[in-house]
Amino acid sequence: MTSAVLVPRAAPPPKEAVLAGAVDLAREVIVDDVGATQVGEHAGYVVEGPRVLTHVFESRTPGYRGWYWAVTLARPPRARTPTVVEVNHLPGEQAVLAPGWVPWADRLQPSDVGPTDELPYVGEDERLAAGYEASGEDADQLGPELAYEVGLGRERVLSAEGRSQAATRWYEGDRGPTAPSARAAGEPCSTCAFFLPLAGSLRQVFGVCANEWSPDDGAVVSLDHGCGAHSETGERKRPSIWNPPAPVIDELDLEVVALERSRATTPDRGGDEVTPEGS
Template sequence: MDAVSVASSPENAVVRPVLARAVERARAALVELNEGSVGDHLGVTAEDDCAATHRFEAKLPGYNGWQWAVVLAAAPDSDHVTISELALLPGPDALVAPDWVPWNQRVRPGDLSPGDLLAPPENDPRLVPGYFATGDPEIDAVAYEVGLGRKQVMSREGRLDCAQRWREGEYGPDSEMAKAAPSTCELCGFYLPLSGVLRAEFGVCGNEMAADGHVVNAAFGCGAHSDTTLPTGTGTPRYDAYDDAAVEVVEAPAVDEAPAEPGTPTELEPPLDSASGN
């Protein structure tokens, strides 16, 4: 049997003997329920002076670590035990589903797909009311012309949060790409500054070979800067030419030959021809 943790009784609570002895009574109630095999008795916990809970190992597929709980009751000064409740409950080591999280808290950047609708939460701190119609057609028309026709605009808090997210992101000044770049985006010809309050710090890259279409920090940079120049000379921009026909002469160390044993033929003394008798 797998080890299953047994919960201790509440502090200062004592199980009455009549309830503690009713193990088989509790088991019989579970068998009668006929919901699955009942394992070993795991313990008993006092609920109050008149009730106690017996726990049994639940041998059900997919419910490893779960326990059957049988609540028994007995009136004061009575030896008659009754069944109050049967339940299948997770034990300390049971595999249970994570706590439920509302859908609007589960949505993450990148989850939005074509056709999905994602409305901002009520009283979103990132938004503040925009221009409201005055009722004067001439004033309303002018306001709409200069871009004040939106119902909501980003609040100062929303802009600060946005700027921090972009600054700390992939196209921020502290990224690995920016640290290795020869210059910054604010000096690049492909840099298209944003309008509005974020203009001083952010723009859009217009280089299709770099961060094309992405908002980049003015202090970001990459190797595709408009002022990038390649080093002159032979070979690649990073290494000199390699001559694979060059030969390096290396003097081999001398090898000491072991002396030949007596009677062993050598190259200077060819073996005698036994047929010639020499």
């Protein structure tokens, strides 16, 4: 079979004159297969090996600009009659090709997975580690959790690499300190009453939002994240105690108030009235 990208030559090799001269045979084979309207001019040949040669014709098939029809011919040793091996429709150097095929496991993204989709089991996952295999740094970080997982709980737990990937993804994501809501917030999540710290070593950086009015309700947020639903947002400052100033007394001005002395009687000890003198 010829290569994916054809490089035809015009001059026939000395030992393959029989195959190189079978242009009409090669064209007839393609015409019988796809029709004469899809076969263009002869563009040369490609030597595949001893006694194997491929004739190349321009393709006029709609939608296949830059493609070629390739007819591979062969002959037995000392034979003078060519034999048709196969017919192919192959792209040339100027052909527009689709991107290379990527395996499903490599092209699938987390955003492609729906609520009811089921992912295949991954036996060798660097993000996971068996509980009974944890040692060194893993064992120190798992602590009492490791004793529970061995034979009693999950078969695998997060490895140090898995925790590192998760922490990096969360911190650099929409619920980290660089999110627009965090930059606009007046206070960080670490001072919010609705912030629930995570368990284990991740509690030093992350927690879960428990505020139904927050856009991050039920999601993992960093300590330095923030939003407009902070528990202390809009807190009114207590008014300061009012200390009225001392009254101003003008001691340089005297106001004379005339009082009319009314006539009054004052009883004596014996009960008789005493009239003031001169009345």
